[in-house]
Amino acid sequence: MSHLDEEVLKEAETREQTHDIYNEEGAVSAEFLAGVQQAIAEKDTAYLREEVANLHESELGDVIEALDYDSRPELVRLLGDEFDLTALTEVDEAIRLDIIESLPSEQLVSALSALDSDDAVYILEDLGDEEREDILAKLPFTERIRLTRSLDYPESSAGRRMQTEFVAVPPFWTVGQTIDYMREDDDLPDSFSQIFVVDPTFRLLGAVDLDSILRTKRQVKIEAIMRETNHPIDAELDQEEAAQVFEQYDLLSAAVVDNNGRLVGVLTIDDVVDVIHEEAEEDIKRLGGVGDEELSDNVVRAVRSRFGWLLINMGTAFMSASVIGLFDESIGKMIALAVLMPVVASMGGNAGTQTMTVTVRALATRDLDIYNAARIIRREAGVGLFNGVVFALLIALVAGYWFDNPQLGGVVAAAMIINMFAAAMAGILIPLLLDRAGADPAISSSVFVTTTTDVIGFFSFLGIATWWFNI
Amino acid sequence: MSHLDEEVLKEAETREQTHDIYNEEGAVSAEFLAGVQQAIAEKDTAYLREEVANLHESELGDVIEALDYDSRPELVRLLGDEFDLTALTEVDEAIRLDIIESLPSEQLVSALSALDSDDAVYILEDLGDEEREDILAKLPFTERIRLTRSLDYPESSAGRRMQTEFVAVPPFWTVGQTIDYMREDDDLPDSFSQIFVVDPTFRLLGAVDLDSILRTKRQVKIEAIMRETNHPIDAELDQEEAAQVFEQYDLLSAAVVDNNGRLVGVLTIDDVVDVIHEEAEEDIKRLGGVGDEELSDNVVRAVRSRFGWLLINMGTAFMSASVIGLFDESIGKMIALAVLMPVVASMGGNAGTQTMTVTVRALATRDLDIYNAARIIRREAGVGLFNGVVFALLIALVAGYWFDNPQLGGVVAAAMIINMFAAAMAGILIPLLLDRAGADPAISSSVFVTTTTDVIGFFSFLGIATWWFNI
Numbered sequence: 001m002s003h004l005d006e007e008v009l010k011e012a013e014t015r016e017q018t019h020d021i022y023n024e025e026g027a028v029s030a031e032f033l034a035g036v037q038q039a040i041a042e043k044d045t046a047y048l049r050e051e052v053a054n055l056h057e058s059e060l061g062d063v064i065e066a067l068d069y070d071s072r073p074e075l076v077r078l079l080g081d082e083f084d085l086t087a088l089t090e091v092d093e094a095i096r097l098d099i100i101e102s103l104p105s106e107q108l109v110s111a112l113s114a115l116d117s118d119d120a121v122y123i124l125e126d127l128g129d130e131e132r133e134d135i136l137a138k139l140p141f142t143e144r145i146r147l148t149r150s151l152d153y154p155e156s157s158a159g160r161r162m163q164t165e166f167v168a169v170p171p172f173w174t175v176g177q178t179i180d181y182m183r184e185d186d187d188l189p190d191s192f193s194q195i196f197v198v199d200p201t202f203r204l205l206g207a208v209d210l211d212s213i214l215r216t217k218r219q220v221k222i223e224a225i226m227r228e229t230n231h232p233i234d235a236e237l238d239q240e241e242a243a244q245v246f247e248q249y250d251l252l253s254a255a256v257v258d259n260n261g262r263l264v265g266v267l268t269i270d271d272v273v274d275v276i277h278e279e280a281e282e283d284i285k286r287l288g289g290v291g292d293e294e295l296s297d298n299v300v301r302a303v304r305s306r307f308g309w310l311l312i313n314m315g316t317a318f319m320s321a322s323v324i325g326l327f328d329e330s331i332g333k334m335i336a337l338a339v340l341m342p343v344v345a346s347m348g349g350n351a352g353t354q355t356m357t358v359t360v361r362a363l364a365t366r367d368l369d370i371y372n373a374a375r376i377i378r379r380e381a382g383v384g385l386f387n388g389v390v391f392a393l394l395i396a397l398v399a400g401y402w403f404d405n406p407q408l409g410g411v412v413a414a415a416m417i418i419n420m421f422a423a424a425m426a427g428i429l430i431p432l433l434l435d436r437a438g439a440d441p442a443i444s445s446s447v448f449v450t451t452t453t454d455v456i457g458f459f460s461f462l463g464i465a466t467w468w469f470n471i
Numbered sequence: 472m473s474h475l476d477e478e479v480l481k482e483a484e485t486r487e488q489t490h491d492i493y494n495e496e497g498a499v500s501a502e503f504l505a506g507v508q509q510a511i512a513e514k515d516t517a518y519l520r521e522e523v524a525n526l527h528e529s530e531l532g533d534v535i536e537a538l539d540y541d542s543r544p545e546l547v548r549l550l551g552d553e554f555d556l557t558a559l560t561e562v563d564e565a566i567r568l569d570i571i572e573s574l575p576s577e578q579l580v581s582a583l584s585a586l587d588s589d590d591a592v593y594i595l596e597d598l599g600d601e602e603r604e605d606i607l608a609k610l611p612f613t614e615r616i617r618l619t620r621s622l623d624y625p626e627s628s629a630g631r632r633m634q635t636e637f638v639a640v641p642p643f644w645t646v647g648q649t650i651d652y653m654r655e656d657d658d659l660p661d662s663f664s665q666i667f668v669v670d671p672t673f674r675l676l677g678a679v680d681l682d683s684i685l686r687t688k689r690q691v692k693i694e695a696i697m698r699e700t701n702h703p704i705d706a707e708l709d710q711e712e713a714a715q716v717f718e719q720y721d722l723l724s725a726a727v728v729d730n731n732g733r734l735v736g737v738l739t740i741d742d743v744v745d746v747i748h749e750e751a752e753e754d755i756k757r758l759g760g761v762g763d764e765e766l767s768d769n770v771v772r773a774v775r776s777r778f779g780w781l782l783i784n785m786g787t788a789f790m791s792a793s794v795i796g797l798f799d800e801s802i803g804k805m806i807a808l809a810v811l812m813p814v815v816a817s818m819g820g821n822a823g824t825q826t827m828t829v830t831v832r833a834l835a836t837r838d839l840d841i842y843n844a845a846r847i848i849r850r851e852a853g854v855g856l857f858n859g860v861v862f863a864l865l866i867a868l869v870a871g872y873w874f875d876n877p878q879l880g881g882v883v884a885a886a887m888i889i890n891m892f893a894a895a896m897a898g899i900l901i902p903l904l905l906d907r908a909g910a911d912p913a914i915s916s917s918v919f920v921t922t923t924t925d926v927i928g929f930f931s932f933l934g935i936a937t938w939w940f941n942i
Contacts, residue, residue: 026715027840058719066842092838183686192682193664193723210681211663215654244497247748248529250741252664252723269740270721273747277718280751281832284758288828289821295829295838299853306825310858313821317814318869324813328806335799338809342795342816342925343788350760350784354777357759358766361752367766369498371537382770387781398789454813 021059028066036063040071045078053082061090064099065296073102085111089122092296097126109138117164118271121150125160149264158242159235161275162256162265167195169222171205176218178208193252196263197226204229204255204263232257235264242267243275244366283364286442287357289313312447320345320454327462333471336403337462340412343399344461347391348419348453355380355427356449360441363431377428384424385417392416411468415461419453426452492530499537507534511542516549524553532561535570536767544573556582560593563767568597580609588635589742592621596631620735629713630706632746633727633736638666640693642676647689664723667734668697675700675726675734703728706735713738714746715837754835757913758828760784783918791816791925798933804942807874808933811883814870815932818862819890819924826851826898827920831912834902848899855895856888863887882939886932890924897923 023029032051039047052063052075064072064087076083076099085108088096100108100123112120112135124132124147132151136144146164153159169178178195195213197206206226216225232255233242246254246269256265285293291305324331324341331338359376362368368376392413400409430448431441465471494500503522510518523534523546535543535558547554547570556579559567571579571594583591583606595603595618603622607615617635624630640649649666666684668677677697687696703726704713717725717740727736756764762776795802795812802809830847833839839847863884871880901919902912936942 025840026837027842030841033842056720058721065838066840179685182682183688210685211653213685214650214681217654247744249527250529250744252740269723269744273718273721273740273744276744276747277751277836280748280755281836284751284755284832285828287755287758288824290825290828293829295833295843295847297850299850299857302850302854303857306822306854307858307861309825310818310821310862313818314814314862314865317817320817321810321814324810328810331809332803332806335803338802338812339792339795339799341809342813342929343785343792345813346788346791346925347781347784350781351777353759354761354780357756357761358764361755362766365748365752366497367536369496369537370501371498371504372766376766379768379770379773383773383777386770386774387778390778391781391785394785454817458813 021055021063028062033063033066036075037067037071040067040074040078043078048075048078049082053079053084057084057086058090060084060087064088065091065095069098073099076103077107080107081110083107083111085115085123086119089119092294093126094294094296094298094301096123100127105135105138109135113139113143117146117150117265118161120147121160125151125155153235156239157235158233158237158239158256158267159264161239161242161271162235162267163271164265166263166266167192168198168202168263169195170199171197171221171223171226173222174218175213175216175220175222175225178213178222179218192266196229196255196266197222198263202262204232204257204261207255229255232261233267234259239275240279243272243279246272247276279364283360283442286440287360287446289446309447316447316451316454319451320458323455323458324462326459327466330462330466330469330471334408334465334469336399336405336408337465340399340408341458341461343395344412344415344419345454345457347395347416348423348457349450351384351387351420352423352427352449352453353446355384355424356431356445359428359431360445363435363441368432373432377425380424380428381421384421388417388420391420407468408465411465412461414464415457418460419457422456423449423453492526492534499533504534504537507546508538508542511538511545511549514549519546519549520553524550524555528555528557529561531555531558535559536562536566540569544570547574548578551578552581554578554582556586556594557590560590563765564597565765565767565769565772567594571598576606576609580606584610584614588617588621588736589632591618592631596622596626624706627710628706629704629708629710629727629738630735632710632713632742633706633738634742635736637734637737638663639669639673639734640666641670642668642692642694642697644693645689646684646687646691646693646696649684649693650689663737667700667726667737668693669734673733675703675728675732678726700726703732704738705730710746711750714743714750717743718747750835754831754913757911758831758917760917780918787918787922787925790922791929794926794929795933797930798937801933801937801940801942805879805936805940807870807876807879808936811870811879812929812932814866815883815886815890816925816928818866818887819894819928820921822855822858822891823894823898823920823924824917826855826895827902827916830899830902831916834906834912839903844903848896851895851899852892855892859888859891862891878939879936882936883932885935886928889931890928893927894920894924 021028021032036048036052039051052060055063064075067075072095088099112123115123124135127135136147139147150159150162150164167182169181192210194207194209196204197208199205207229208222208226212225230251231245231249233245235256235258245251251269253266253268255263256267258264285291289306289309293302293305297305327337359368362376395416396409396413399412400406426449430452431445434441434444492499492503507519507523510522523531526534535546538546543566559570583594586594595606598606607618610618621630621633621635638653640652663681665678665680667675668679670676678700679693679697683696701722702716702720704716706727706729716722722740724737724739726734727738729735756762760777760780762779764773764776768776798808830839833847866887867880867884870883871877897920901923902916905912905915
């Protein structure tokens with residue numbers, strides 16, 4: 001084995017070791033967790049400081065989530081000042097609140113002071129008003145002002161997510177002065193990719209990327225290499241819209257400005273990635289009929305998040321049932337109708353859900369707009385008719401053969417074509433109308449679409465059968 | 472109005488102007504589009520170069536998508552060398568392929584040479600093998616080698632998404648030498664936030680952030696400020712797993728290394744943001760029963776993406792129908808059963824979908840693992856039983872009153888409790904088992920869960936009724 005190979009192997013091993021808190025499936029490994037649990041039980045602070053305190057915030061967050069309920073605050077207490085509060089931004093809200101409530105307020109205050117402002121705001125914003133005021137009052141003046149400024153912006157706004165630490169210099173400084181300033185100032189943000197250029201009242205004039213400072217000679221003035229600020233973001237803009245700006249223009253960070261064009265903070269891509277995730281998560285959950293539920297929620301919270309949707313569904317289910325009730329005599333004379341009617345409804349429900357899924361996503365990503373709406377509606381009509389005819393034939397064959405009644409097959413085929421077409425139209429028009437009316441199509445489309453396909457499915461099938469067989 | 476106010480207003484107007492290609496809803500504005508269409512029709516190249524060629528790639532992409540089918544390749548031809556091919560990475564695949572096929576191969580080759588390697592690969596990877604080889608053969612040698620290296624990595628791997636342009640320096644250089652090198656080298660990437668430190672064989676030794684170079688004096692050696700490379704990514708790693716590393720550790724960029732630890736490229740957060748989006752999109756579509764469908768797909772493609780799922784659903788619908796068929800005599804004697812049975816099935820289907828949505832998401836984000844699976848199963852059992860009992864009572868009241876038959880209410884209540892519990896168990900156990908078996912729970916859970924709730928709903932309700940009323 002050559003020297004080089006050995007080195008490679010050694011390096012590979014080292015890399016392995018830095019990740020051994022996880023098992024192969026990406027969960028915290030059982031051995032690591034057992035060691036931590038034991039150390040907590042034995043109050044072995046030295047072990048915890050050695051093995052846990054230096055983990056990356058997200059790793060620490062995973063460990064906290066994997067621990068049992070009582071060990072979590074115990075771990076935080078044992079680590080004391082060594083506990084990186086940032087880890088709490090990586091855990092479920094319920095767990096975060098539990099831990100914060102159990103912390104002595106001095107530890108919380110001193111830990112908060114050490115955080116970047118965006119992380120501190122993230123932790124503070126979930127607390128009750130009184131508790132938050134209490135903690136803010138104990139913070140040093142400048143910290144307090146910074147955090148209060150962020151907290152004064154609306155929930156889920158860019159101002160809430162921004163970091164208030166940034167580097168800003170006047171336009172008449174040279175590259176050399178700027179580099180020296182950065183070398184000497186200790187109060188810089190942890191890492192940054194651009195510096196901002198401001199006038200004496202902090203109005204934003206432009207920005208300079210770090211790599212262009214590095215490529216420029218010392219005597220050049222900042223204003224000579226300054227570029228227009230890419231898409232400054234209004235502090236009151238909703239975080240979802242801010243994320244769309246980041247995505248559209250591939251930004252790494254963006255200046256956040258107040259109503260007067262004054263620089264108040266920086267929004268960075270890592271916060272935006274979290275926002276993108278939250279928003280996609282929200283859409284998926286809303287389409288599935290669950291509210292703002294988290295995995296750590298208990299039975300009561302989970303029931304609360306799902307109850308409303310089930311209640312609405314009960315109402316619509318009885319609506320469909322009453323459509324069936326209209327035809328009870330027909331069913332009494334031909335039981336096969338009762339057997340086949342759920343097939344028609346179910347096929348419509350699924351086809352409608354398909355169209356709705358495509359529509360809701362296209363609206364969320366702004367791919368669906370006035371230019372293509374007409375084309376997409378025509379396309380969905382085509383898909384609905386085509387699938388309607390094909391599945392009408394298939395289902396007619398099976399049903400006709402099953403009940404030895406070709407006419408029944410014809411009736412189910414006619415109902416299928418009607419319902420599959422209705423499903424396609426409901427699947428696209430309902431989300432479009434909800435969106436136009438200002439409602440979130442993800443949250444409410446599902447119930448309208450499946451109710452439509454159930455009602456039309458039952459009504460067309462039972463109605464056509466009643467008319468055709470004259471029963 | 473003060474001088475300052477005026478200036479603010481003026482600046483606001485300028486900002487407005489840079490965005491006036493969009494209307495208030497975020498779609499390309501009708502006026503702008505009409506101007507472009509007219510210029511294309513009149514072959515007004517000057518207008519197009521002025522108004523369209525300088526748009527940001529994503530804005531240009533939006534304009535292309537908003538144009539009608541024939542105008543798109545015409546616009547690209549008219550812009551000639553002024554057309555930024557990067558815009559094609561921002562449009563739907565179908566539109567991209569149409570435009571590329573219509574481009575003269577010289578224009579395509581020269582435009583590809585101007586792109587960053589990751590964008591060039593993105594465009595090349597969708598082409599047919601022969602066409603791709605053809606274009607690669609016409610590229611300059613170094614470009615060809617670079618792109619081929621990326622294209623040799625598996626589809627959807629980090630190697631495919633990486634940029635092969637990066638800055639790498641030896642450890643014995645000083646900060647001053649490094650800054651001078653960056654000032655003089657013209658062949659640097661467009662923008663970058665870290666530089667890499669490599670040995671003569673390009674094995675990765677470490678990295679230095681640009682801001683730490685800026686804060687360090689010129690005579691300091693790179694190896695003194697070099698840090699361990701954060702989570703270097705194996706070029707063959709799947710892009711989804713690479714994105715998870717970025718998210719977990721809040722990375723802005725990461726080194727991509729081959730099997731021998733040699734630096735082959737850089738993966739940047741903007742590519743990762745796209746991956747995160749694609750993956751969330753994929754989950755939503757799979758849960759909704761649509762395949763890899765795009766909004767620009769025509770009827771044939773859309774039918775193809777949805778047909779399979781509808782076919783499976785037809786099979787399961789007949790399965791549920793045959794369960795009903797078992798009880799045709801009971802239904803003949805008591806038509807109310809046919810009216811109420813869809814209510815039981817529908818409530819179960821919705822409750823099961825809720826649990827399934829939570830489970831599938833938790834599996835995708837790795838929040839659900841061996842530590843909390845047992846707890847979550849217990850929680851879902853609790854939610855299922857609680858909601859089962861509550862809705863059993865509500866539905867029993869309505870049904871008993873409707874049919875003036877309290878015993879029928881009791882029967883429907885019993886069936887509801889059974890089915891809501893079954894829904895909760897199916898909703899969590901089916902995705903867990905599919906995940907364990909290596910299948911994507913998003914793609915296949917839905918059909919299994921709703922089939923389970925339909926079959927159990929019909930069977931329990933009709934079965935209990937048959938037994939209780941002795942029919």
